[in-house]
Amino acid sequence: MGYQKPTIRDIIAAQKNVYQHLNPTPLYNYPTLSELVGTSTWIKHENHQPVGAFKVRGGLNMAANLTDEERRNGLFTASTGNHGQSIAYAARAYGIKAVVAVPEGANPGKVAAMRGLGAEVIFHGADFDEAREWVKRITEEKGGKFVGPTDEPLIHGVGTYGLEILNDLPSVDTIIVPVGAGSGVCGTAIVAKAINEEIEIIAVQSAQAPAMKLSWESGVLKEAEMKTIAEGLATRVPFENTQRIMREYVDDFILVDDEDIKSAIPLLLEHTHNLVEEAGAASLAAALQVADRLTNRDVVLVVSGGNLSMQNLKNVIA
């Protein structure tokens, strides 16, 4: 049997797992931001999630779909960022164990946040790949569930924010979504195209980490140099399953420069009074880049997360 792409039915089914633990996030129109972009502009506030990022929706759906054995033995993953916090949050919600491997020297603030959520955080290896390979082996030994960044239950879970967008703004014309591994844009695009194939889906990545864009464009998985400051967009090796979905459903893929992302953060602070992390600000940077194409359209910018560090905040508003 070939690969079965997720459908809107999978995402609809994930709602019961997601809304057992989370409420929908707001979709707000900000008049002065709309003026800046030059068209009616809405923010999908995934930064309002309890761990500050959309991924928690996926983690909760993953945790709800474990076998009894996996549930007994726990969730295992590797992450230095929002993914790890999301898995920790979901595991706590279900009263199961979470083990998160991080490389030596991982950000102490993020480690503290994961531990605060009850996760066992283990330092292993010099970089992320070493930590991941190690925790994969541990997972097999322990009989738990290893969670990769684009596993289908995650896509089904995160797609629920796409349903919320369509519920709140049926007239939406364009949705702009930041892309790291691609689960967010896939969930959104599956929902939007199933409901109204005229809705334009624009993916955004940093020009300093263009692997997903280059792969989408060429139809072949291509690694690329990864130097972006935006942790949520920092993909060096593209993912096959999300690429398949994106090739079918994504209409355009924009690269924004890290400098434009840095400029978008203070604009969001000023016009929406929300702290937004680099990846989350990429959707506004993209909208400003293609503003002339967006006139008279109802545009939704997905703010995928808000976990900006104090140091980076200081840098961008200095």
Place this chain on the structure above:
Amino acid sequence: MGYQKPTIRDIIAAQKNVYQHLNPTPLYNYPTLSELVGTSTWIKHENHQPVGAFKVRGGLNMAANLTDEERRNGLFTASTGNHGQSIAYAARAYGIKAVVAVPEGANPGKVAAMRGLGAEVIFHGADFDEAREWVKRITEEKGGKFVGPTDEPLIHGVGTYGLEILNDLPSVDTIIVPVGAGSGVCGTAIVAKAINEEIEIIAVQSAQAPAMKLSWESGVLKEAEMKTIAEGLATRVPFENTQRIMREYVDDFILVDDEDIKSAIPLLLEHTHNLVEEAGAASLAAALQVADRLTNRDVVLVVSGGNLSMQNLKNVIA
């Protein structure tokens, strides 16, 4: 007939007006913030409202309760801040006119935000009191509804966040609420005490604007010097109706120094990744001041709003 204090029934009745236009805001526990305060600490995220502050709940309830004549002639108020944006938002939601008087030299960003929401903003007078007296006269001429900062329908509306707190965290022991004119603490206290009179309500004001605290303490309305940087706490002349309610229901009233408010803003940025305005940060400043009294209690900090200006953000994180 004497003054009838609002009851929980009024607040329950306001829910239908509030939730026609807003969703409940989250109440989140942040593990590293709990560690900092030394007890289980929850944030009530009124900064997640569409205009960035709790007051919009009151504005919507006010707009829903107008007479036909008032509805035809519109809402009139004076404000340089969140109150004006809330009235503008509510008026737009009901398709009625909002007129907001501001003194000459009012903050252009806030004027733009109110105009963006469709309000007619009129500059009049050298200070806030002049603007208010003028717009009161205009309201009478036009047959509209003048909205003062502590009008009962506002208290009923804002009290709905108190119901949300009790729904989400029935075990709450202490709720700390910033006080400007007092509508927020009154709504919260009415709800909390009606449901469980053991819940402790702590009001907070700036030591640089102590009129409400001095009046509460003495039982007599006392004006006081007003020099705080926290716009949402900047009350010089206390309000009789909210004072009556506070005397009955508020257990303690803490003054925090503006310097402690300024320190609390970066702490909230770091531990919750939320931008919080000065008034909203006062509840954390108070919790840190009385942390030894809070041990082993479930503490809710009301973050009343998030509308911090870029200049003030730069100042506090410099």
